[in-house]
Amino acid sequence: MKTKHFLLCAVCVIFFSLTSCFPTQKFSRTLSFVDFSSYTKDGFFLTELESVPFDYTTIGTMSVSETSGVDKEYVQEAKEATGFKKYEDGIYGSPSKKTDKHWRSANFYSCLDALVEEAKFAGGDGIVKLKMGFGFNKEGKWDGSLNVSGMVIKRK
Numbered sequence: 071m072k073t074k075h076f077l078l079c080a081v082c083v084i085f086f087s088l089t090s091c092f093p094t095q096k097f098s099r100t101l102s103f104v105d106f107s108s109y110t111k112d113g114f115f116l117t118e119l120e121s122v123p124f125d126y127t128t129i130g131t132m133s134v135s136e137t138s139g140v141d142k143e144y145v146q147e148a149k150e151a152t153g154f155k156k157y158e159d160g161i162y163g164s165p166s167k168k169t170d171k172h173w174r175s176a177n178f179y180s181c182l183d184a185l186v187e188e189a190k191f192a193g194g195d196g197i198v199k200l201k202m203g204f205g206f207n208k209e210g211k212w213d214g215s216l217n218v219s220g221m222v223i224k225r226k
Contacts (some may be wrong), residue, residue, distance in 0.1 A: 132219065
């Protein structure tokens with residue numbers, strides 16, 4: 071009887087110690103919103119759709135990719151917060167390198183700004199099939215990069 075009781079206790083201890091070693095996925099929610107109104111006010115057309123209600127000429131496909139990191143030419147504005155200087159980008163908050171004022175976080179607005187600027191330089195006045203996404207490494211984890219791409223068009 072003592073052997074069975076000891077064996078049962080040993081199995082329970084092993085079971086509970088093994089199950090506590092497995093990582094538990096925590097709930098999280100991410101919301102992304104990119105406002106196109108500043109571009110459309112200037113007459114630039116942006117859509118994620120492929121079909122549009124007007125004729126256009128295709129100029130080409132463009133893509134922009136940004137990766138968060140140190141950029142010595144970039145200096146964030148210092149903000150006073152609780153007695154010390156804190157650097158923030160206004161979109162993602164404090165960078166992971168909090169003390170480095172040259173840390174630049176990738177964001178969809180700067181990717182889109184670059185894409186629109188280059189599209190205009192190429193003679194375009196719109197982008198269709200716009201895609202915005204996150205970059206992932208081989209393990210499937212976000213690598214700190216953002217990707218924006220689309221087909222540059224000129225309306226007829």
